Amino acid sequence: MIINLIVHFCLLILMPPLLLGIINKVKALFAGRRGPPLLQAYFDIGKLLRKGMVISRSTTWVFMAGPVVTLAAVFCAGTLIPLGRFAAPISFTGDLVLFAYLFGLARFFTTSAALDTGSAFEGMGAAREVTFAVLSEPALFLVFFVFVRLSGSLSLGEMLHLAPAGYVSGAVAPLVLVAIGLFIIMLAETCRIPVDDPNTHLELTMIHEVMVLDHSGPLLGIALYAAAMKLFVLSSLLLHVLQPFKSGLAWLDWLIFAGGMMVIAGTIGVVESVMARLRMNHVPHLLVAAIILCGAAFVLLVR
Amino acid sequence: MAFAMILVPLLFAGFAALWPSNRWRPWVLPAGAVVYAVLAALVLVQPATNPAPEAWLALDALGRLMLLAVSTLFLFCSFYAVGYLKERASLNNRVFVSCFMAFAAVLSLVVWARHLGLLWVAIEAITLVSAPLIYFKKDKQSIEATWKYLLVGSVGIALALFGTFFLAYSRLAVAGEASLMLGELLANAASLSRPWLRAAFILLLVGYGTKIGLAPMHTWKPDAYGEAPGVVGALFAGGVTSCAFLAFLRVYQICVAAGETVFVSRLLLFMGLFSMLVAGLFMIGQRDFKRLLAYSSVEHMGILMIGLGIGGGALFGAMLHVVTNGLTKGVLFLTAGNIDRAYGSKNTENVRGALKRLPVSAGLFLAGFLAITGSPPFGPFVSEFTILTGAVQSGRWLTAGLYLLLLLLVFIGMGKTVLKVTQGEVPPDLGPGRPRERLLTLLPAIGFLALSLLLGLYIPPPLGGLLRAAARLLEHPL
Amino acid sequence: MPNLVNTILVIVLALNLFALGNSRLMSVIRIVSAQGVLLGLLPLVMHGHITIAALLAAGVGIILKAIIIPSMMLRALRDADIKREVEPLIGFLPSIILGALATGFSLLFVTLPGLADEAAVSLVIPTSFATVLVGFILLTTRYKAISQVVGYLVLENGIFIFGLLLVEALPLVVEMGVLLDLFVGIFVISIIVNHINAAFSSLDTRHLVSLKE
Numbered sequence: 001m002i003i004n005l006i007v008h009f010c011l012l013i014l015m016p017p018l019l020l021g022i023i024n025k026v027k028a029l030f031a032g033r034r035g036p037p038l039l040q041a042y043f044d045i046g047k048l049l050r051k052g053m054v055i056s057r058s059t060t061w062v063f064m065a066g067p068v069v070t071l072a073a074v075f076c077a078g079t080l081i082p083l084g085r086f087a088a089p090i091s092f093t094g095d096l097v098l099f100a101y102l103f104g105l106a107r108f109f110t111t112s113a114a115l116d117t118g119s120a121f122e123g124m125g126a127a128r129e130v131t132f133a134v135l136s137e138p139a140l141f142l143v144f145f146v147f148v149r150l151s152g153s154l155s156l157g158e159m160l161h162l163a164p165a166g167y168v169s170g171a172v173a174p175l176v177l178v179a180i181g182l183f184i185i186m187l188a189e190t191c192r193i194p195v196d197d198p199n200t201h202l203e204l205t206m207i208h209e210v211m212v213l214d215h216s217g218p219l220l221g222i223a224l225y226a227a228a229m230k231l232f233v234l235s236s237l238l239l240h241v242l243q244p245f246k247s248g249l250a251w252l253d254w255l256i257f258a259g260g261m262m263v264i265a266g267t268i269g270v271v272e273s274v275m276a277r278l279r280m281n282h283v284p285h286l287l288v289a290a291i292i293l294c295g296a297a298f299v300l301l302v303r
Numbered sequence: 304m305a306f307a308m309i310l311v312p313l314l315f316a317g318f319a320a321l322w323p324s325n326r327w328r329p330w331v332l333p334a335g336a337v338v339y340a341v342l343a344a345l346v347l348v349q350p351a352t353n354p355a356p357e358a359w360l361a362l363d364a365l366g367r368l369m370l371l372a373v374s375t376l377f378l379f380c381s382f383y384a385v386g387y388l389k390e391r392a393s394l395n396n397r398v399f400v401s402c403f404m405a406f407a408a409v410l411s412l413v414v415w416a417r418h419l420g421l422l423w424v425a426i427e428a429i430t431l432v433s434a435p436l437i438y439f440k441k442d443k444q445s446i447e448a449t450w451k452y453l454l455v456g457s458v459g460i461a462l463a464l465f466g467t468f469f470l471a472y473s474r475l476a477v478a479g480e481a482s483l484m485l486g487e488l489l490a491n492a493a494s495l496s497r498p499w500l501r502a503a504f505i506l507l508l509v510g511y512g513t514k515i516g517l518a519p520m521h522t523w524k525p526d527a528y529g530e531a532p533g534v535v536g537a538l539f540a541g542g543v544t545s546c547a548f549l550a551f552l553r554v555y556q557i558c559v560a561a562g563e564t565v566f567v568s569r570l571l572l573f574m575g576l577f578s579m580l581v582a583g584l585f586m587i588g589q590r591d592f593k594r595l596l597a598y599s600s601v602e603h604m605g606i607l608m609i610g611l612g613i614g615g616g617a618l619f620g621a622m623l624h625v626v627t628n629g630l631t632k633g634v635l636f637l638t639a640g641n642i643d644r645a646y647g648s649k650n651t652e653n654v655r656g657a658l659k660r661l662p663v664s665a666g667l668f669l670a671g672f673l674a675i676t677g678s679p680p681f682g683p684f685v686s687e688f689t690i691l692t693g694a695v696q697s698g699r700w701l702t703a704g705l706y707l708l709l710l711l712l713v714f715i716g717m718g719k720t721v722l723k724v725t726q727g728e729v730p731p732d733l734g735p736g737r738p739r740e741r742l743l744t745l746l747p748a749i750g751f752l753a754l755s756l757l758l759g760l761y762i763p764p765p766l767g768g769l770l771r772a773a774a775r776l777l778e779h780p781l
Numbered sequence: 782m783p784n785l786v787n788t789i790l791v792i793v794l795a796l797n798l799f800a801l802g803n804s805r806l807m808s809v810i811r812i813v814s815a816q817g818v819l820l821g822l823l824p825l826v827m828h829g830h831i832t833i834a835a836l837l838a839a840g841v842g843i844i845l846k847a848i849i850i851p852s853m854m855l856r857a858l859r860d861a862d863i864k865r866e867v868e869p870l871i872g873f874l875p876s877i878i879l880g881a882l883a884t885g886f887s888l889l890f891v892t893l894p895g896l897a898d899e900a901a902v903s904l905v906i907p908t909s910f911a912t913v914l915v916g917f918i919l920l921t922t923r924y925k926a927i928s929q930v931v932g933y934l935v936l937e938n939g940i941f942i943f944g945l946l947l948v949e950a951l952p953l954v955v956e957m958g959v960l961l962d963l964f965v966g967i968f969v970i971s972i973i974v975n976h977i978n979a980a981f982s983s984l985d986t987r988h989l990v991s992l993k994e
Contacts (some may be wrong), residue, residue, distance in 0.1 A: 173787040173904055180795050285802040285874050292881035293795055299888050300904075420954045438973075443980050447989040450926070450973050457933060458920065464958055465913065465940045471947050481950035526992040 004086045007254055012078040015258070016228035017041035019235065019265040023192075026269025041228065048221030056214060059116050066113020067212070067219050071226040073106040078233045082157045084257030085246040091157040096144045099156055100137065103189065106226070107133055114211035125210030128280070132195065132207070135287035136188045139181055142294035146178050149301045160237070164244030174297035179241045181297070184290035186234040188283070190227065193272040195283050235264045305360040305415045308342050311335070312407035319400040328400050329388040336381035339407050343374040351772065356486035359418045364772035366414035369549045371769070372626045373410050375754070376541040376633055379747035383534050383637050386743030390644060391439075391532075398435045405432045406538065413546040419467050419483040422550050426463065426514060429543055430456045436538070437531040448523075448530035455523040459513025463550075466506030470557070473499035485553055489780050492560035500561055507554045508570060514547035517574050517608065518581035521601045525585075528597035529649070533640020536593065540600040540636060541629030548607060548625065555611060556780040564614065571612030572702055578605030579709040586716030590651045593643065595720050596635050599675055602713050603628045603683075609706060610690040611777070617693025618774040620686050626766075627682030627758050633751035634671035637744065638664045642724065645738045651720055656729035663740050665725045667748045672721040674755050676714045682758030783903055785826050789819050790908040790942070794884055797915040800935060801880040802873050804865045806858055806927055810851050813934050817846025820941055827945050834952035842941070850934065850967050854927055857974055861984045863925065870922040883914035905946055912939030926974050926984040930967065937963045 021038040028035020037043075055063065080099045082088040111126035148154060150171060151162035166175050188195045191208035200206055212223045239260045247253055278286060315335030322328045347367060354361030362370070384403060388396050409432055412425040430453070438449040467483065473495040474488065475481040482488065488495075513520040528536045558567045582602035589595045603624070610621025639649070641664040646654045657665035674681030677688075687710070694703040762770070793816055800812045821843030824835040858864075869876065887910035916936025920929050941959045974984065981988045 167784070172784040173791040176788050176791045177795065180792075282802075282804070282873070285877055288874060288877055289795075289798045289802055292798055292877065292884075296791075296794065296881070296884055296888065299885055303889055303892050420951075420958055423958065434973075438976075441976075444991055446973065446976050446980050447992050450977060450986070450989060451992075453973055454920075454929060454933070458936065461933070461936055461940060465943065467958075468940065468943050468947060471951060472943075475947060475950050481947055483951065483954065529992065 004250065005089055008079075008083055008086065008089060011083060011254075011258070012075070012229070012232065015261065016225065016232040017045060019231055019261065020228050022262055022265040023269040023272065026266050027273050030270070030273035041224070045221045045225050048224070049218045051217040051221075053217035053219060055216075056117060058118050059214075062109075062116040063113050063214070064219065066109045066116070067215060067222040067226060069109040070106040071222050071229070073102045073109070074226050074229045074233060077102040078229060080156055081233055081236055082160055082240075083236050084239070084260075085161065085253050086250075088157045091155055093154045095156045096148075096154065096159065100140055100144070103140075103230070104133075104137070106230070110211055110223075113215075117214045119214065121210055122213055125207050125213075128207045129211060132188055132283060132287060135284055135291060136185050139185050139287065139291040139294050142291060142298055143178050143182055143185070146174055146294065146297045146301060149298065150174070160240040164240060167244055171301065174300045175241055177293045177297035177300070179238065181290040181294040182234075182238045182241060184286055184293075186231075186238055187268070187271070188287055188290075189234055190231040192231075192268055194275045194278045194286065197277045231265075232261070235261055238264060304342070304346055305362075305411065308339070308346070308411040308415075309408045311342060312339055312404050312411070316401045316404035316408070319404055320397060325396060326392065328396055329385040331400055332381035332384050332403060335404050335407065336378045340374055340378045343370055347371055354417060354486065356484065356490070359421060359484075360415040361417050362415055364769060364776050365549060365552055368622060368625070368769050368773045369545055370410070370414045371766075372629050373414075373542045373545055374407070376537065376629050376751075377407055377410070379633060379750050380534050380537050380637075383537075383640075383744055383747040386741045387532055387534050387640065389741070389743070394439065394441070396439075399439050402432045402435045403538075406436075406542065410542065410546060413549055417485045419470065419485060419488070419553060422553060423460075423464055423467050426511065426547060426550050427460050429514070429546055430460060433535075433539065433543055436535040437527050439532055439535070440530070445530045448526040452523040452527045455513060455520065459510050459520060461510070462506050462513070463510025466503045466510050466554075469499050469503035469506060470554070472496075473503060485556075488557050489560045492557055492780075493562065495557075495561050497561075497563075500558065500563065501566060504554060504558050504563070504567060505570070507551065508574065511547050511551040511554070512574065515544050515551060515604045515607075516601050517604055518578040518601055521578070521581070524601055525591075525594040525597040528600065528636075529591055529594040533593070533636045533638075533643060536596065536640070537633045537636035540596070540632035544600065544604060545625055545629060548604070552611075552777065556777060559777065560780040568612040568614060571608045572699075575605040575608030575610075575612055576702070576705050576709065578602065578608065579706070579713065583709055583712035583716055586713060587719070589716065589720050591649050592651065592654070592720055592724050593636075593639055593649045595717060596632070596639055599635070599713070599717060600632065602709075603632075603675070606687060606690065606706075609702065610693070613690065613693045613697055613699060613702065614778065615693050615697050617690045617697075618777045619770055620689030620691075620693055622770045622773045622777075623689060623758070623762075624683065624686035626770075627686045627755060628675070630751045630755045630758070631671055631674045631681065631683055634667055634748050634755065635675060637748040637751070638668040638671060641740065641744055641748075642668060646733070651723045653730060654724050655727040656725075658725045660729045660733070660737060661740060663745055664748070667745075667752055669721065669725050670752055671748075671755075672717060674752070674759075676717060677710060680756065680759040682755040685759055685762075786823065787904045789823055789826070790904040793819055793938070793942070794908055794911060797884070797912055797935065798877055798880050800931070801915060801918065802877040804873060806864060806925065806931075807855065809928070809931055810854050810858070813931055813938075814847045814851035816935070816938055817851070818843055820846060820938055823942070823945055824948055828949055832952065835948060838948070845963060846934070846938070850963070853967070853971050854930060857971060857978070857984075858927060860975075861927075861978050863927070863984060869924065869928075871918075876918055876922055879918055880911075880915045883918065884911040887911040887914065905942060909939050909943035912936075912942060915939075924985055924987050926977055926986050929986065930971070930974065934963070934967065 020041040025035050025038055077099050079089045080095050107129060111129055114122040114126040147159045147163040150166045151159045153159050153162060191198060196207040198209060208227065212220060215223055243260045312335055315331055319328055319331040322331065351364060351367065354363050409425055409428045416422040416425055434449055434453055437452055438445050471481040471483055474491060476496045476499055477494055509520060516524045528539060579602050582598040586595055586598045607621050607624055610617045610624060642654060642657050642661060643649045645661050648654055674683055677684045691703055691706060694706060796812050796816045800809050803809045821839045824838045825831055887907040891906050913936055916932050916939055919932030919935055923929055923932060937959060944959050978984055
């Protein structure tokens with residue numbers, strides 16, 4: 001029991017940068033390059049944490065709080081979500097609302113920090129971020145509705161463990177729809193292609209990168225790390241829908257979980273390699289499609 | 304016999320496709336049409352027998368009636384086509400002649416088919432063989448017309464397929480087995496699943512209705528009839544629509560056998576009156592006299608639907624109207640083609656005084672107009688009057704009143720344009736000379752008018768028997 | 782088996798929405814071609830056992846819907862040198878929403894009393910309705926001739942799905958009917974598309990407006 005908790009925290013803290021490494025490796029393979037080493041993200045974050053910081057005189061404490069609160073909020077969300085078949089460290093009825101709004105809190109501070117700089121570019125990025133959030137948040141809630149309906153429970157842990165039983169009981173169609181919708185939500189929330197391109201630094205086209213443009217040194221490192229952890233948390237949510245099997249052996253299940261996460265990261269890499277970033281005004285279409293898919297899943301269940 | 308009537312026109316079509324001379328190729332049409340008419344006559348003089356339930360190809364009274372009407376139309380049109388193609392000698396007519404001839408083969412398939420899937424295939428084939436006919440002139444307008452015809456027609460046909468599936472499913476849902484054989488569906492009509500049957504009827508009404516040209520699915524008609532040569536217009540207005548109408552009659556039979564008469568007739572009356580209204584409104588102020596004829600076709604398809612919707616005595620009228628409408632449309636389209644070619648325009652701004660310039664064609668055109676709007680003593684008067692009588696007898700006073708009102712609207716709208724075309728002075732820029740009127744492009748129209756007149760005065764007993772048998776099949780399909 | 786069928790069907794539904802929201806014609810064609818592959822697989826898994834009719838339907842279906850027709854359309858696209866449906870009659874987002882409404886309507890519609898029991902469990906009928914409706918939306922709101930053909934293709938896909946219900950009872954009639962329809966429709970239409978392109982130097986049907994009242 002304790003061991004599982006320890007593993008949970010270890011994975012939550014240590015694994016996120018690895019996912020970034022896998023994505024970049026897959027993209028490099030598709031492009032015919034050798035690419036950076038798998039652990040490059042760890043090196044980057046380590047390097048940034050050791051550097052000094054330049055902080056604009058026009059900023060306030062909000063600028064500092066942005067990445068820190070974001071990391072804290074995402075970490076808390078990470079303690080609410082069960083990894084694989086294991087129970088989450090913290091679990092209570094209705095925790096799914098807290099889970100969703102921890103992301104809201106993170107978003108609030110990231111965008112506030114961006115606005116705090118007073119730069120036009122960062123304000124634009126912040127505006128985009130919240131615009132898309134308006135669409136991705138209801139989609140996330142629709143996903144939860146589907147799970148609640150399937151499992152009859154309002155606690156994240158039970159919900160995610162019971163809902164995939166739908167594969168057996170004949171509710172495959174809603175689960176498939178939810179999986180597609182959740183994948184889109186994940187791409188949007190973590191600012192991956194086709195919603196945002198984490199590699200460009202063209203202010204006109206990007207969302208997340210532009211918001212952290214003024215952060216440097218440890219703050220930037222924290223922002224990067226928080227983004228990776230967000231990817232980790234959302235992927236583990238998606239994994240519940242994609243991989244409902246359990247072996248019964250604790251160590252094997254942990255291995256399956258880690259392997260599943262890597263497969264998801266690889267899939268993201270493939271998506272990023274074969275797709276182009278959408279035009280900014282088409283991103284809402286994708287998110288609306290996600291809402292519709294999750295909504296259709298819900299309709300299928302309740303009709 | 305069915306196979307012969309399908310294969311012989313195809314042989315002629317293939318022959319036309321291989322024949323090298325553009326000048327002599329059109330003569331394949333009358334030759335083929337005469338052979339086809341002889342075959343049809345041989346079939347029609349045989350006494351009617353009840354079709355075996357398991358036969359895919361068989362001829363009942365409805366099929367015989369359509370075969371009679373459309374093969375007559377086809378025969379006359381094929382002679383006209385020779386005259387027409389002579390005047391359009393510069394255009395390559397290989398595809399035109401082949402497709403024209405192949406139409407006869409498809410017609411046979413339609414009248415013979417007892418399997419709704421096969422019937423659908425035949426209607427689909429009509430689209431295939433008729434599209435190149437519209438596209439004959441190969442100018443921008445005819446491309447546009449063909450595109451609209453294909454797109455609207457294909458969607459209609461697709462919906463008809465959907466409806467056919469629904470029909471099969473309406474049996475599958477109840478009985479666990481399905482069939483698209485007409486006989487089997489009729490025999491089991493009472494047990495079909497109602498919601499599915501009704502949905503199937505609506506889809507098939509829309510689907511085949513597109514091909515028939517009922518409003519609001521009629522949008523392809525003015526373009527196609529306007530841009531296609533007049534003879535093709537005649538073939539469409541009397542042939543293609545009649546074939547689609549026959550396909551629709553099969554569905555009607557099933558619904559009547561299933562006891563859905565009330566539901567069906569309400570829909571049909573609505574569609575019929577709406578088609579007449581739309582056609583009438585678009586006729587008023589219409590400057591293009593070929594498009595005018597297209598709307599007239601929409602109107603008359605509406606009249607057919609009203610006849611079906613009223614039922615009882617009106618069914619005989621509707622059956623007769625299929626024949627008289629086809630013949631009269633023949634007169635109108637063929638002479639309209641003559642006027643169009645003589646003036647190089649089909650707009651009333653340029654076309655005036657046709658009676659002075661083309662006395663015979665314009666006279667026939669005027670007579671055709673009087674006939675199609677239901678003036679005595681022509682055939683359509685009798686058929687339209689029978690439908691009216693049916694409406695009054697069944698106590699549908701509102702329908703009868705609207706029907707008369709719309710007929711009046713159509714008469715006014717159509718008369719205005721037709722009179723503009725025929726009366727008045729010839730525009731001075733055309734010069735005093737009269738274009739020569741060919742016998743080949745006049746005689747078929749005269750023939751049509753004569754037959755239309757004959758049917759107005761006297762219905763030959765064999766035809767009367769056939770019409771009654773067809774109406775009986777609609778009223779009591781079993 | 783119903784699970785597998787339903788899985789394929791919801792993916793078909795999702796592809797419908799993506800086809801509605803995509804402005805890149807090439808992607809739309811690819812999406813529809815993917816839909817063709819999925820539909821081709823359906824007859825094989827539909828009834829739990831594989832018959833020759835099902836195999837034939839699957840083979841011809843995949844070859845026609847997923848390979849021949851999409852490649853024909855891609856070629857027409859290349860010849861006409863167009864990439865996007867620039868401004869459809871109804872914007873992309875509204876048409877997605879319209880498509881979603883159609884999907885929702887279809888899902889709820891089949892639960893009406895009086896329709897077959899089978900309808901309530903399986904997604905075949907609602908997916909078929911929804912796909913037909915989406916095809917209609919594509920057909921009526923797009924201006925490029927190619928987009929309209931794609932709409933027709935989606936419409937046909939919807940009919941094909943419904944036809945699968947009848948595969949057991951009416952083997953061959955159903956699939957061959959759909960495929961014939963598709964073949965004739967698309968074949969003839971692509972010929973005329975080529976002619977439109979040659980005559981108007983464009984595949985925008987807004988050029989085809991000389992015939993009107």
